[in-house]
Amino acid sequence: MPETDMGIAVHGAQAPSAPTATAADVQPGGIEFHQVIAPDGVPLNVAVAGNPKGRALLMLHGAYQSYMSFIPQLRDATLAARCRLVAMDMRGHGGSGKPWKTEAYLGSKPWVDDAQLVITALALNKPLLVGWSFGGYVAMDYVREYGPKYVSGVVLVGSHGRLLPRLASNGPLPTGDLEALQAGARQFMAAMSAAPLPQAAVDRGYAAYLMMPNYARIAM
Numbered sequence: 001m002p003e004t005d006m007g008i009a010v011h012g013a014q015a016p017s018a019p020t021a022t023a024a025d026v027q028p029g030g031i032e033f034h035q036v037i038a039p040d041g042v043p044l045n046v047a048v049a050g051n052p053k054g055r056a057l058l059m060l061h062g063a064y065q066s067y068m069s070f071i072p073q074l075r076d077a078t079l080a081a082r083c084r085l086v087a088m089d090m091r092g093h094g095g096s097g098k099p100w101k102t103e104a105y106l107g108s109k110p111w112v113d114d115a116q117l118v119i120t121a122l123a124l125n126k127p128l129l130v131g132w133s134f135g136g137y138v139a140m141d142y143v144r145e146y147g148p149k150y151v152s153g154v155v156l157v158g159s160h161g162r163l164l165p166r167l168a169s170n171g172p173l174p175t176g177d178l179e180a181l182q183a184g185a186r187q188f189m190a191a192m193s194a195a196p197l198p199q200a201a202v203d204r205g206y207a208a209y210l211m212m213p214n215y216a217r218i219a220m
Contacts, residue, residue, distance in 0.1 A: 031074055036121040038091065038114050040104060045095030046088045046118055050080035056127035058119065058151075059087040060135030062158075064188060064217065066094025066208040069132060072201075086127065088118050090138070092216035094208055105219035108141035115142050119150055126152040136161035176214070185209035 034046045047067040061069040067087035074085050089096040091114055092105060104110055115138060119127060129151050131139030136159025143154060154161075189197070189205045197205075 033095075034122065036117055038097075038110075038117055040099070040110070042091050042097035042099055042104065042114070044088055044091065044097070044114055044118065046086060046122065047074060048084070048086050048122065049074040050083050050085040052084055054081075054083040055152075056084040056086065056124040058115065058124060058127040058129050059085070060115065060129065060131045060138050061087070061090065061093070062133030062135055063220065064093070064209045064212050065133075065205060066211065068094070068204040068208055071204065084124070084127075086118065086122060086124065088115070090114060090135075092220070093212055095211075098213055098216050100215065102219040105216060108138070109145065111138045112142040112145045115139075116146060116150065126150060128153050128155060130155045130157065131159055131161060132157040133159050135159065181210060181214065 031047050031049045034048060036044050036046060038044060045067070047070075057073075059067075059070045059073065061067060066089050067074075070085070070087040073079055074087060079085065090111060092098050099105075115129075118124070127150075129139040129142060131137070131154065136156040139154045139156065140161035140163070143151070156163075185206045188209055189202050192205060
């Protein structure tokens with residue numbers, strides 16, 4: 001979808017003592033931000049755009065990325081006029097909290113509980129889950145954990161969502177070498193599409209990759 005220029009309105013962060021967020025009216029085309037607090041204290045950054053009375057979409061990004069993966073959708077005037085668009089930074093990613101403990105990333109439950117928290121905190125009415133890459137795993141795990149009660153469907157984008165066996169990975173090296181991290185970010189973005197991405201999309205993905213600390217990547 002085409003990208004357009006527009007301002008970004010920022011909401012104040014929510015206090016940890018109140019793990020809910022009130023959905024404000026969002027004009028089509030604009031982006032607002034909410035913060036909700038997971039049960040284990042991890043703050044989650046959530047970008048919201050579009051028609052608050054439209055069909056809700058909860059968009060889940062891929063590994064090492066952020067809500068910025070969905071900037072073209074969040075800023076698409078036609079889509080925003082029809083839908084309420086919500087893109088969360090998953091724990092360890094983007095503007096969300098990055099807990100030190102390995103347990104905060106293990107298994108599927110922390111990830112699906114975060115998604116459920118966003119659904120309830122923003123009062124999303126049976127959203128369509130859109131999972132790209134790793135986000136597809138979270139979407140499918142969400143349905144396994146919570147069933148279809150809270151969502152209207154699942155869309156997998158570049159993801160088999162554990163419908164097929166997941167290939168083993170050696171994972172990132174436990175190193176503090178920031179030059180190696182930069183090289184990894186460049187290689188990662190080069191592998192993200194069959195054709196070259198627009199430079200703005202590459203820049204956003206590169207920045208998101210660098211925002212994720214290596215200890216969180218190792219824990220995943």
